Amino acid sequence: MYALCIGFFMTLLDTTIVNVALPSMITDLNASLNDVIWVVSAYLLAFAVPLLLTGRLGDRYGPKRLYGIGLVLFVAASLACGLATSAEALITARVFQGLGAAAMTPQTMAFITHLFPANKRGAALGMWGSVAGLATISGPLLGGVLVTHLGWEWIFFVNLPIGVLALVLLYLWVPDLRPNRAPRFDVLGVVLCCLGLGLLVFGIQNGEHYRWGRVAGPLTIAEVIGAGVLILVLFVLWQGSARNPEPLMPLRIFRNRNFSLGNVANIMIGITVTGVFVPLALFLQTVPKLSPLMTGLVTAPASLMSGVVAIFAGRLSNRADAKYLPITGFILMALGIGAMTFLLGDGPQWVLLPSMLALGTGMGLVYSPLTNISTRSLDRSLLGAGSGIYNTSRQFGNVLGSAATAAVLQIVLAATGDFTSAVRAAFYLLLAAIAVGLVAAFAFRQIAAPAGVTDSARASDPGLPVTRPS
Structure with a gap:
């Protein structure tokens, strides 16, 4: 599990680590605002689209093999990103980076569903969700350190040693699950x-x-x-x-009410997470003129809260009333972003601290519980397809969040010339997305806890012994 989480962390880290580097890229690469937002969107788009296919490729050739191929492609593309000398070259390299991430991500869910029984899966998903939340929000902090002291290229070079470590651990620790069928594509x-x-x-x-x-x-x-x-x-x-x-997305899977609603909520959190941190990072370096490092520090509390809360929320997500975890999470996210909308200004930015804490706590309460609630009642024969669809829906939300907030920023900037007003308008859009996610969470059907779970809060840690490949 730990070997898989390293690579998974790296792929999600790259969805947000570039945010604090966008102003530096505009200067160094002589790029426009639209160009640098494509640096974000190109990765997210290349990440999202192949997910439905790469899940099936894992079913056919084995998840370990697909994960390894994706990891090698991701590391090679990271090197190309760091060496890019133009916006066009960087965007192209980011596409290949996204393709590598798309090959890796469904395989992590496949390993969880195959290696952990239902009564232990909540704890495993808690760890998985914790990694997802931590990586998604900690990108700006790590990016701020690297951009301030080494330059924007190092937000990509940092992937090289991490990727090599993940590759070594993959072949030493991760079992080689053999596929039992050869699906058509x-x-x-x-x-x-x-x-x-x-x-x-x-x-x-x-x-x-x-x-x-x-x-x-x-x-x-x-x-x-x-x-x-x-x-x-x-x-x-x-x-x-x-x-x-052999459809990529068998529509019968959406007869499962919780899975359908879970994907709606999943898209909304994808829109919200990407949509809040891209404009916020640009705002902090444009209006109050914070450094990339200080920009990362302002968002760091959200990273901490999201990572810590997700662990405990995942362990509670096997309960029959688990839907109240994402409900509470969406409400806290709305409070955090709503408060930020009114607190944005060119004064001290530490006034955003309570908003960051609320946002991070809310995300931690949504990530892993939402995954468990959405997939727990799926027929086992649909778990592979469900994993691919669920991962795709979140990345689809990330892509829409990036594109929609970019559109709002450019429209309001063209009309008013005021960047603060543009960011506020983007945040209003995110509040609408959160409202949709909240409605979906309220509509979840309660499902009895898996057999053998008497107190999910005490579910064991997912670091369980598994048979290692010989």
């Missing part, structure tokens, strides 16, 4: 999903760049977005078609 589904999501994100994020008009020739932004939506609808229809023998 939905090539058309992959093409439709990639094309539809890519067009949608491009249209939303680049809308203001093209003044919501023509992109090339007669093609307009509205047509790009419309085409993306239409292709995604075709993707869903193809997934439900009787002519599709």
